[in-house]
Amino acid sequence: MKIAVLVKQVPGSDSPLPLNSNQSWLDENGISYVMNECDNYALEEALQIKEENGDGEVVVISLGPDRVQKVIREGLAKGADRAIHIQMNSDGVADPLSLATLFADAIRDENFDLIFSGLQSDDLGMGQTGIIIGEMLGMSTASLAMATELSEGIIKVKRELEAGFFQWVSMALPASITIQSGLNTPRYPSLKGIMGAKKKEINIVTPGSHDVKQSAKKVYVPQSDKQTVMIDGSVDEIVNKLVEVFRNEIKVI
Amino acid sequence: MDILIVIEENNGKVHRMGLESITAAQTMAKGRGFSIAALVMGSNADELATQVSNYDIGEVLKLQHDLLSSYSSDGYAEAVKQVVEKESPKYVFFGHTYQVRDYVPKISAKLMKPFLVDNVLMNSDEEETVFTKQMFNAKLYSDMIAMDEGPLLISFQSAAYSSDNAASGSASVRDVNINLDSSMIKTQSEDPFQEESGGVDLTSAEIIVSVGRGIGKEENVPMAKDLAKAIGGELASSRPVVDAGWLSSTHQIGSSGQSVSPKMYLALGISGAIQHVVGMKGSKNIVAINKDPEAPIFEIADYGVVGDVLEIVPKLSEALE
Numbered sequence: 275m276k277i278a279v280l281v282k283q284v285p286g287s288d289s290p291l292p293l294n295s296n297q298s299w300l301d302e303n304g305i306s307y308v309m310n311e312c313d314n315y316a317l318e319e320a321l322q323i324k325e326e327n328g329d330g331e332v333v334v335i336s337l338g339p340d341r342v343q344k345v346i347r348e349g350l351a352k353g354a355d356r357a358i359h360i361q362m363n364s365d366g367v368a369d370p371l372s373l374a375t376l377f378a379d380a381i382r383d384e385n386f387d388l389i390f391s392g393l394q395s396d397d398l399g400m401g402q403t404g405i406i407i408g409e410m411l412g413m414s415t416a417s418l419a420m421a422t423e424l425s426e427g428i429i430k431v432k433r434e435l436e437a438g439f440f441q442w443v444s445m446a447l448p449a450s451i452t453i454q455s456g457l458n459t460p461r462y463p464s465l466k467g468i469m470g471a472k473k474k475e476i477n478i479v480t481p482g483s484h485d486v487k488q489s490a491k492k493v494y495v496p497q498s499d500k501q502t503v504m505i506d507g508s509v510d511e512i513v514n515k516l517v518e519v520f521r522n523e524i525k526v527i
Numbered sequence: 528m529d530i531l532i533v534i535e536e537n538n539g540k541v542h543r544m545g546l547e548s549i550t551a552a553q554t555m556a557k558g559r560g561f562s563i564a565a566l567v568m569g570s571n572a573d574e575l576a577t578q579v580s581n582y583d584i585g586e587v588l589k590l591q592h593d594l595l596s597s598y599s600s601d602g603y604a605e606a607v608k609q610v611v612e613k614e615s616p617k618y619v620f621f622g623h624t625y626q627v628r629d630y631v632p633k634i635s636a637k638l639m640k641p642f643l644v645d646n647v648l649m650n651s652d653e654e655e656t657v658f659t660k661q662m663f664n665a666k667l668y669s670d671m672i673a674m675d676e677g678p679l680l681i682s683f684q685s686a687a688y689s690s691d692n693a694a695s696g697s698a699s700v701r702d703v704n705i706n707l708d709s710s711m712i713k714t715q716s717e718d719p720f721q722e723e724s725g726g727v728d729l730t731s732a733e734i735i736v737s738v739g740r741g742i743g744k745e746e747n748v749p750m751a752k753d754l755a756k757a758i759g760g761e762l763a764s765s766r767p768v769v770d771a772g773w774l775s776s777t778h779q780i781g782s783s784g785q786s787v788s789p790k791m792y793l794a795l796g797i798s799g800a801i802q803h804v805v806g807m808k809g810s811k812n813i814v815a816i817n818k819d820p821e822a823p824i825f826e827i828a829d830y831g832v833v834g835d836v837l838e839i840v841p842k843l844s845e846a847l848e
Contacts, residue, residue: 291663401632436783487675
């Protein structure tokens with residue numbers, strides 16, 4: 275069983291998001307990066323499948339500038355066997371179709387049985403790349419996986435639907451599955467894993483040029499049209515003001 | 528035609544977001560002389576066609592095929608792709624539903640045409656149409672443009688356009704055909720089911736105290752529970768709290784949980800990611816406490832406190848008792 279896990283490095287939820295001078299994208303200095311949340315679940319799912327099978331290979335794949343090797347190392351430290359780094363300056367690239375083409379080109383000859391990726395990235399939130407790659411490589415696809423079961427060349431995926439519904443979908447391998455957060459408990463890397471990761475192979479791929487199909491023209495902080503009453507002061511003052519609002523404004527006590 | 532709207536079914540009827548797409552299409556068409564058609568398919572195509580034909584659009588395309596009687600990503604992607612190839616619209620509109628996220632990226636790959644997703648707004652001038660989407664967990668907006676002649680695949684976020692504003696009319700219905708055989712469908716689907724329903728019915732609660740990742744750890748959940756009790760409300764949460772196993776999924780508010788509109792929604796340590804907001808933005812009063820002044824929850828809050836939930840909540844419970 276050969277499993278690819280696509281991991282993306284994104285700004286952490288507490289990171290500042292400074293805009294660059296012409297507001298075409300972020301000023302990447304000063305951003306603190308982390309592994310995209312649902313990619314972490316995708317990685318854990320792949321590692322668990324490998325461990326249950328007793329053999330196989332988990333390959334982490336990330337696209338971006340040199341900084342993304344931090345999430346690649348994190349994946350290797352958690353137990354992935356090797357990595358592919360598609361090295362390019364991805365600042366401001368917001369085009370799933372061209373990025374998926376680069377991924378598909380980089381991994382076509384690997385003939386993965388499974389591709390796992392996060393359902394969507396916490397930065398762009400396009401939610402398409404894993405499915406497009408699967409389609410480009412002629413694989414079965416499914417999104418929003420909340421559980422997976424493998425047996426004899428078939429993967430069964432519990433898909434999340436809207437309003438609290440689920441559905442089991444089965445398909446033959448190879449398959450590209452996008453993973454929803456919450457389907458397992460991602461591990462932390464062990465000290466041994468961190469040491470071992472340094473010796474693991476990272477294959478660096480430099481992609482060719484690509485057609486851009488969509489792009490961000492301007493990025494900005496949204497203007498709220500709602501008037502929010504901000505309550506401040508010491509903790510005691512805040513508590514008193516909140517009780518006052520509950521009683522006299524919202525009238526719930 | 529200029530705009531093709533792909534209508535999704537929900538329990539035999541048109542999905543609410545399909546009607547919202549009609550409003551979006553009418554908005555774009557206004558003043559530009561654009562023609563609009565809507566595509567219905569599946570086992571209830573007749574019923575859907577009747578419903579959609581009551582709106583001010585040019586025509587309804589009805590697609591019936593045995594292999595489309597229930598949803599599959601392969602079947603739906605291939606079907607819509609073939610209709611798009613035959614009809615050559617400039618734009619193909621969808622509601623940004625879970626189903627659309629599942630199959631429309633496949634159409635994008637098949638046609639090598641971009642899919643601009645989850646838009647909250649669009650603005651056209653003579654040169655181009657700009658589609659606005661949220662990014663970075665709704666902390667920033669991005670104006671997106673397509674670098675392609677089309678057909679462009681476009682989806683709209685829930686409530687980006689109101690279904691109440693869809694102009695009514697009378698549209699003709701035309702049958703369309705495609706070539707689909709079972710070898711094209713690689714997935715087998717079982718029936719949808721609900722898990723551990725019951726438990727907490729949050730939809731009828733007057734007051735909801737909802738916790739997010741900002742409460743820090745499982746040991747802090749009882750603190751919020753005490754506050755809910757003190758104020759006579761129900762305890763709810765955002766998705767990360769359920770993912771972490773701190774509360775069961777019956778407490779979850781948002782696109783994959785329950786949708787609520789209580790008299791007061793007290794959001795504790797909830798950042799306000801869109802997946803959560805769609806489930807609670809209809810609340811009459813939103814009170815948010817969060818230590819991050821930039822948290823998007825403050826954009827929809829009526830009352831906001833920038834502060835530490837762990838310090839404020841116990842004292843608030845005490846004061847209420």
